Amino acid sequence: MPFIDVKKQQLQCKIVYYGTGLGGKTTNLRFIHKQTDAQKRGKLLSLETETERTLFFDFVPISMGKIGDLETRFSFYTVPGQSFYNLTRKAILKEVDGVVFVADSQEERMEANIDSILNLEENLLTYNIDLKDIPHVIQYNKRDLEAIVPVEEMRRELNRYNAPDFEAVAIDGQGVIETMGMAVKMATEKVVKDLKL
DSSP states (O other): OOEEETTTTEEEEEEEEEESTTSSHHHHHHHHHHHSOTTTBOOOEEOOOSSOSOSSOEEEEEEEEEETTEEEEEEEEEOOSSGGGHHHHHHHTTTOSEEEEEEEOBGGGHHHHHHHHHHHHHHHHTTTOOGGGSOEEEEEEOTTSSSBOOHHHHHHHHOTTOOOEEEOBGGGTBTHHHHHHHHHHHHHHHHHHHHTO
16 A cells, blocks of 8 residues: 655555565665666665575665656565565565565475465465455566576466566566566556556
């Protein structure tokens, strides 16, 4: 649910990057932050531990222009990939406007991808949100590695609602901006429709 700050004439939206541990969520956000005009972006915040690159979240607020009279700001978060941080994952999804599910293309990670997307659906239901009803994009990351699952199979297993999807090599920036751009576009369209802007 977007937040309108009447005093600042600002519309704030939230996109959450979800997926398995070390699947590329943080790498996506770091690339986006690096590629964004310094005057339009906030500071990249990251909390790391020995076992997980992002314990709580990465948070990058970026100004994306205006919708009507309101300046639009998108905040991008990542969730921790490890399942024992599920309460944190759930908390980060609160008031989400769009989701990017980052899937690790390696064969050995396919079961973890399936578990993670089922966990996403379960956690969204905590807020009475069905995945099919929220703007979401799927990214098949690490396409440059050997022993990867064919995209068609990943699509069949992970993209049950025919969401826009992209192949990516986030470490090189391939597919990162396209994925983010589609998530922002879809979330913006839903906000405009829901708020009748």
